[in-house]
Every structure is written in C-alpha cells, then in structure tokens.
Amino acid sequence: MIDYGRFEALTFDCYGTLIDWETGITAAARALLGDALADRSDEELLAAFAAVEHEAEVPYQRYREVLAFCFRRIGERFGIPVDDAQAAAFAGSVGEWPPFPDSTPALRRLQGRFTLAVITNCDDDLFARSEARLQVKFDHVITAEQARSYKPDQRNFQLAHERVGVPPGRILHVAQSLYHDHVPAKRLGMTTVWINRRAGKGGGGGATPPADATPDAVFPDLASFAAAATAG
Missing domain, CATH: 3.40.50.1000 (HAD superfamily/HAD-like)
Incomplete structure (x- = not known):
C-alpha cells in the first residue's frame, strides 16, 4: 500500500x-475517412495506430508529423488512400480530443x-x-x-x-x-x-x-x- x-x-x-485519446483517434479517423472505415471496428483502428506510432518517433520528429505518418500508414493497412490534407487534419485533431x-x-x-x-x-x-x-x-x-x-x-x-x-x-x-x-x-x-x-x-x-x-x-x-x- x-x-x-x-x-x-x-x-x-x-x-x-x-x-x-482512443475516442479522439477513432472519432477523427471516422470523420475524415467516413464510409471507407464502415467495416472496421474501433479496436481495429486503435490496434493499427498502436502498431505504427513508434515507427515514426525514432529518430525524433514533431508529434504532428508522427500523427500524420500514422494516419497514412493506417490508410495503407486498410487499403484506403489518405491525402496530405487528411493526414494534417488528423494530426491537428489532438486539441479536440476530449478529457x-x-x-x-x-x-x-x-x-x-x-x-x-x-x-x-x-x-x-x-x-x-x-x-x-x-x-x-x-x-x-x-x-x-x-x-x-x-x-x-x-x-x-x-x-x-x-x-x-x-x-x-x-x-x-x-x-x-x-x-x-x-x-x-x-x-x-x-x-x-x-x-x-x-x-x-x-x-x-x-x-x-x-x-x-x-x-x-x-x-x-x-x-x-x-x-x-x-x-x-
């Protein structure tokens, strides 16, 4: 004790x-990719994020770049095209994630x-x-x-x-x-x-x-x- x-x-x-952050991640991803994620569960999205996040963190780069990288890689894993504007929007969504x-x-x-x-x-x-x-x-x-x-x-x-x-x-x-x-x-x-x-x-x-x-x-x-x- x-x-x-x-x-x-x-x-x-x-x-x-x-x-x-899990609610924030899934909400932002679904808002940006819409029906393309309809057959993917939240747990699948989160597992994909967990699998790729550390790849972008070494060597150091800003977290905006890390998140943009993650979103592109998640798209690749699920066969969904992700453009630069979508990746940047996902990275910027951090400030909207709820307490x-x-x-x-x-x-x-x-x-x-x-x-x-x-x-x-x-x-x-x-x-x-x-x-x-x-x-x-x-x-x-x-x-x-x-x-x-x-x-x-x-x-x-x-x-x-x-x-x-x-x-x-x-x-x-x-x-x-x-x-x-x-x-x-x-x-x-x-x-x-x-x-x-x-x-x-x-x-x-x-x-x-x-x-x-x-x-x-x-x-x-x-x-x-x-x-x-x-x-x-």
Whole structure:
C-alpha cells in the first residue's frame, strides 16, 4: 500500500490518462475517412495506430508529423488512400480530443496537496490546447518537443525530475500506459500508479502496445486515485 503522504509531486501522462485519446483517434479517423472505415471496428483502428506510432518517433520528429505518418500508414493497412490534407487534419485533431469526465475534478482535488506535472508525448502547441480543455494549469509541463524524444525513452522522465526539482523518491508517476510510462518509470526506480482506463473493455490494448510492468497501485479511474491520495 502506498503512503501518499511521502510524495510532494505527481507526474502524469496525458493522452490515455487525462485525455480520452482512443475516442479522439477513432472519432477523427471516422470523420475524415467516413464510409471507407464502415467495416472496421474501433479496436481495429486503435490496434493499427498502436502498431505504427513508434515507427515514426525514432529518430525524433514533431508529434504532428508522427500523427500524420500514422494516419497514412493506417490508410495503407486498410487499403484506403489518405491525402496530405487528411493526414494534417488528423494530426491537428489532438486539441479536440476530449478529457475523461473525471480528469478535471480529480486534478483540482490533487492540486490542493501536490505539485502537478505532466510528461506528454506531444508538441508544445498541441498540448496547450489539451491543457485548456482540462481547465487545470500544471506546475510543470514536459513535452516530447522539449525532451526531443518520446516515452518510453527515459530522458523524458529525467527531464521531468530536473524540472520538478524534488528528489525522485518524492515524485509519484500516474499513468495509463504500461508501455509508454510504467516500464521506463519503474526502471528509474519510481513509484507508479496505474490508471487502468481500459479495465473491462476486453479486446487488445487499444492504442497502446502491450508491455509487462508491475505498478505499485492500480485504480480504474482518476477519481478513485484522487480520493485515495487525498484521504486523511
């Protein structure tokens, strides 16, 4: 059981943890490709995204380019032509992806007790739109654009530790993705909490590749984590 009183700061993943990126990805893809995706399930779309995203992230390029690449590759996998305008529109849709309903109230509750930071695989300008949707101002924002790398690269976490400015043992990492977040965070010796947003959904891992990691605690949503972390 975690003693939340020993932590000064919380670092969060954004997309998949705070922002419902799976709904955002599938909604944007269907809006742009319409009937061409009629015979493809959301799980198929998400699995295709998970399979190609990392290909575009090494070497580093901006997340807009990563998403545009992903959308073209998804089209190739499904035999659907994707033009440059559609790829760019998909990349720009990030700012429209919705927060999970519990994200804003949970973050506001946690803000009263902890320093809040976000470690996100995103560009500065795209994340700014998501932060506005969350209606919460983070104390520290660490983007892939700043780190010049993407999680699961440990450099993103190391940059966050430098920015937050407290000992790593007093920073708790909170995230949905085992692959992007828990594996590298545990390798750095961090305590982690898994927000298992896909609990009960069945199917595969959604937009995230599979990975093995052992978080220190598991919650089905951010609201239940916030309640536990601020109790007492």
